Amino acid sequence: DSGVTQTPKHLITATGQRVTLRCSPRSGDLSVYWYQQSLDQGLQFLIQYYNGEERAKGNILERFSAQQFPDLHSELNLSSLELGDSALYFCASSAASGGTKQYFGPGTRLTVT
Amino acid sequence: GIQVEQSPPDLILQEGANSTLRCNFSDSVNNLQWFHQNPWGQLINLFYIPSGTKQNGRLSATTVATERYSLLYISSSQTTDSGVYFCAVESNFGNEKLTFGTGTRLTIIP
Numbered sequence: 001d002s003g004v005t006q007t008p009k010h011l012i013t014a015t016g017q018r019v020t021l022r023c024s025p026r027s028g029d030l031s032v033y034w035y036q037q038s039l040d041q042g043l044q045f046l047i048q049y050y051n052g053e054e055r056a057k058g059n060i061l062e063r064f065s066a067q068q069f070p071d072l073h074s075e076l077n078l079s080s081l082e083l084g085d086s087a088l089y090f091c092a093s094s095a096a097s098g099g100t101k102q103y104f105g106p107g108t109r110l111t112v113t
Numbered sequence: 114g115i116q117v118e119q120s121p122p123d124l125i126l127q128e129g130a131n132s133t134l135r136c137n138f139s140d141s142v143n144n145l146q147w148f149h150q151n152p153w154g155q156l157i158n159l160f161y162i163p164s165g166t167k168q169n170g171r172l173s174a175t176t177v178a179t180e181r182y183s184l185l186y187i188s189s190s191q192t193t194d195s196g197v198y199f200c201a202v203e204s205n206f207g208n209e210k211l212t213f214g215t216g217t218r219l220t221i222i223p
Binding site: 002031033035042043044045048055056057058088090092097098099100101102103104106107109 | 156
């Protein structure tokens, strides 16, 4: 158990809908990262937050947004969902920002039908 | 951005065999992690090893940062070792994200 929790574990929804994925980092970790794993793109970095502030952005679509709250949990919002958004979404956390071990949660499997 | 290549892409071994998985990266790094993704999709962190050598039971890893590669050794393979092994690196010169390789799919046959 990495200490990172993600909810829900599975999510099935229809095209055009909006969903929210939630992540609670390990106790004491200030950084939260979101990654997407799809069959055609592999594991890709989406976005990072550090202590409530956006720190780095990767290949995140404009339809996706995220935030980190004062209690350090984070949410990833996916809107206007398309079939191609079906993927495993991982959250990771680390104590600092950069050069430190990232701990991964169990992931949320999103299926868009 | 940094490039990460893993080899071989696929490996099929008999139970009890040993294996070596390789990860090459194109730039200097300040973070390198090895993961095992099990058949249920969970990413299990095996090693945090930006340099040097570490061992954990039947698994060990070595990173030679100056030559930009890392090796993961699995000895006396068991069927539970099956899955995909990923190497992920964080560049010294980019943002603090991990860039993943495409993985090595390991299948252990009883």
